[in-house]
Amino acid sequence: METDTKSDGLFTVGRIASVLRYDLPASLVVFLVALPLSLGIAVASGAPLAAGLIAGVVGGVVAGLLGGSVVQVSGPAAGLSLVVADLVMRYGWRATCMITLLAGVLQLLLGVCRVARSALAVSPAVVHGMLAGVGVVIALAQLHVVLGGNPQRSAIENLVELPQQIIHNHTHAVFVGLLTITVLVAWTRLPARVRVFPAPLAALLAASVTAWALGWEVTRIDLSASLDSWATPIWPTGDWHGIIAAVLIVALLAGVESLLCSVAVDKLHEGRRSDLDRELVGQGVANMVTGALGGLPVAGVIVRSTTNVRAGARSRWSTVLHGVWILLFAVGLGWMIALIPMEALAALLVFIGVQMVNMGHLRNLRGHSEVPVYVVTMAGVVLLGLAEGVLVGLGLAALLALRRLTRVTVRATAEPDGRWHVVIGGSLTFLGVPTLTSELRAIPPGASVDLDLNIDFMDNAAFEAIHNWRHEHERGGGSVDIDEIHDEWYAMAASGARVFPAKTPPLAPDRWWLPWSHRRSGRRSARHPLVATRHVPRGDSPAVPDLLAGAREFHLRTAPLVRPLLHGMARRQEPSHLFITCADSRIVPNLITASGPGDLFTLRNLGNLVPRRGSAPTDDSVAATIEYATDALNVRTITVCGHSGCGAMSALLSGGEKTAGLPALGRWLRHGNHTLARFIEGESAGEDEGPLDRLCRVNVIQQLENLRTYPQVDQLFRAGHLELVGMYFDIGTARVHLLEHPPIASRPL
Missing domain, CATH: 3.40.1050.10 (Carbonic anhydrase)
Structure with missing residues (x-):
């Protein structure tokens, strides 16, 4: 799908025709998805129902017009519901609106300073783990509402009290909740022409009609009370440290979620890429407006954005129009919301919470060994709280990154001719000295050693460990031939030259373009375990050994340089x-x-x-x-x-x-x-x-x-x-x- 890359302010006959043909129908689809989600997230946040609708309108119109993504849809996000619920309990709703406004100011300043790209430095494992933890907390809390009870203060208490809720509560509310979840689960199995109608709206419609037809006793939504209680934001009272922390949390979580959503949505279309700094500015202005109007914080939402793209949206007008439809519905058809049972909205939130634990993310993270970060962050959010869980996840991600960056591999093998071949790879720091010295001291005294340093950094502790071992080994009658494949870290340190702390990219092997015959003389052929040689017949001709030596040299020197490039070309050539x-x-x-x-x-x-x-x-x-x-x-x-x-x-x-x-x-x-x-x-x-x-x-x-x-x-x-x-x-x-x-x-x- 290609998005419209023309100027946002340029209205031509073709542009208007494109909006009417693509964006108008897409906006209606997104509206039908966003309406029940906005109401449900307001319930989960402990905010007035009108706050969800206000955030939906502002996210669509303001963020849609000012944001840097042409097809991303912003609105109240389930990932922020725990933060908002905690702020409402601590400061009250009107003060929470002021915190949202201040968070918008901070986002605006960050966008103007063009630091949006730095937000992408947050590990996706932490973000996905946070969202999964939020999903678990939402599902456990709202499951009590579905079963006819009341949610407890923490996820652990909700889990402990769940058996009692299941045993003792068998009211009409349970039937409404089960019916809603059944429709949501079964909707994906229906024919495609039926699934054009959004599943959340279909589930709420089915639950509302059934409860009305059978006369079930359920809790009804009262939107008029929410509108009558509207008031302007007030300054929060209490410890100013906590207030600043709250502003930072809302601004950063909403901003990071929006930026990650923009990056993800860019992969779904082939049009203009997102301007992340502009997107952060648009989100900031939108949060300032929604906070001033008494709405929930807004952020880019992947569910609505994906729906927008799949519905055929070509420009930002689909996002804007979906916000207009929410406004018109709230003003003209708000009375219909009173027909929706509260238990049906709770069941919708249970379904959304379960979906937030995305197994697809686990599969992607497994290949990078980041599943522990995901699991620890999710557990931290569930057991400790949102901010605490995110901090624990960030800490673990930093520790794992430090471990990877300082990881050293030492491989020592004895050659048939009695020589030893040692390959040291990674970043040589003081953390790797124990492993390094243990492997080197296992080499027999007096042996001839070929030592390959395939490293991108060496600190003084690592240099001294290798240097001292080399002197001891040579005093014992052995010999050590050191070959540095990339930068000459050891040679510079041994000569007393200044060693720069910054890592440098691996250099291509010298004179790689020379024929084998010109490189064979006096050259110690590179070795690499990925190329087997034991089944290769060896004759007088140097052709086969040269070919294998070239393949080994490629694996050792060139493959690490071109692997990222070739990985992106693995499925397609252009x-x-x-x-x-x-x-x-x-x-x-x-x-x-x-x-x-x-x-x-x-x-x-x-x-x-x-x-x-x-x-x-x-x-x-x-x-x-x-x-x-x-x-x-x-x-x-x-x-x-x-x-x-x-x-x-x-x-x-x-x-x-x-x-x-x-x-x-x-x-x-x-x-x-x-x-x-x-x-x-x-x-x-x-x-x-x-x-x-x-x-x-x-x-x-x-x-x-x-x-x-x-x-x-x-x-x-x-x-x-x-x-x-x-x-x-x-x-x-x-x-x-x-x-x-x-x-x-x-x-x-």
Whole structure:
């Protein structure tokens, strides 16, 4: 789904048509979802019901107009309900509104200072754990209401009292709650055309109609009393430390939840990305307004935002309109709210609370070993309280991050020739010295040791541990050969040079582009456990050992650098170029074009030939590559790159003498006949170094014309959607030339 990226203030006929076609229907869907949720969250927060509706209106209109996300929907958030409930009990409702207003001022200042990105430094495990803990607390508290009782003061008391509630309460309220939950659970199994109607509204409607039809005794919602008791915010009284802490908690929790929601919603559409600083400013203004009007704090809500995107919203007008619909409903149809049983809203909150414990987050966190942070934060929120649980989670996340950053691995293995190979990886700090010294002292005295330091930091304690061990080992008759793969931490410390405390990214291995033959002499081949060698036959030829040594070197040096990049490309490639070149071993496309993974879709064959469409002998390999590149990958450029001293062109120029005994090569070179004819008919432009060099250049131009025989290529070329480029690589001078025709002329790049 693509969002509208035009200016927010630009009204054109097309823009109005887009709003009417996409945003208006989406706003109605979001309104139907937001209305019952706003009422339910007000109940869970211990606030007047009107406060939920006010927050829904302000979140839609104010945050929608001023925020930095075009499709995010803001409103009262279940994750803030515990904070609000605690503030209402401690300071009263009107003072809580003032705290919300002040929290909005703080959010506005943070947004103006452009610090929104820093809020994303909070571990998602803490945020998800907090929301899960809030969900558990809400579910336990509202389950008592569903069962016809009253919620207790804490989650533990609610859990302890739950069996008694189940045993002794069997009123109509229980039936209403069970009916609501049943509809919510069963709604996901209904046909898609029925599920267009939001499940929360359907559940409340079913419960209300059933309770009215059967005459059940239930607790009704009184919105008029909530509106009559409206008053302006007042300054909270009490310890000013607690008031400041309350403002900070509301501002930070609402802000972080909104920003994380913006980032998550960006993944659901392909339009303009969120401006997080603007989003924080919009949330701040919205909280100032909702606090002044007596509403709940607002934040970006993932449920409503996801609904908005899936309903087809294209711009922020869907969010704004949904707030307008809530306002119109409260003013004109507010009497209908009185038909909703309070127990049905409680059941809706139980369902929402259970959904907030998202198992999908656990699966995502498991791969990063952050499940303990999630579980501890959730348990802390349930057992200790929201602020305490978040602090405990943040503390554990910081400790785990410190452990990862200072983790050191030491692997010592004995080689068949009696040498020992030791690989030390990670960040060498004083915390890793015990492990380091234990492993090093296990090496037999007098042994020859190859010590690889694959580290990104070394403090003085770690340096002294290695340095002292090295001197002791060498005094005992052994030898230690230290090889630093990245920065020279040990060498700098040993020389007395200043060691900078900042970590530096790993450097690419020196002279990685050299052939194996140039690196083999005097080089101790890198080892890596990921490449097995015991089943590889070893002969006199260095080819296999060189290949395996290269793979080990890749695993050790290059793989850590490119792994994050390749991980993002693992499921899809998006090259911009089809690069056709010769199979000659001296031509390295990524080297001569300074390109990386994902840039070039490469086709290599003898002579960089492109058989004309329908020519004999047929070659489906080349045709299939061209088809896939232009149709499936939508490349924007096709480059044919020839080179000097091409063996295929030399064989073509020999008139068949050099292909004697090579029948397959002779048949393949028939595709070069047009090149040969063009060579005979043309004349030298004075830039070549003889007939072979001119033929190699002519061949590139001919292959570009051969590409035009493919209808898809010709059509894209004529439409200006595809560019054909001829390149020539002079091996002797290591120069790349761009060929221009006609006549064949070249200019160095």
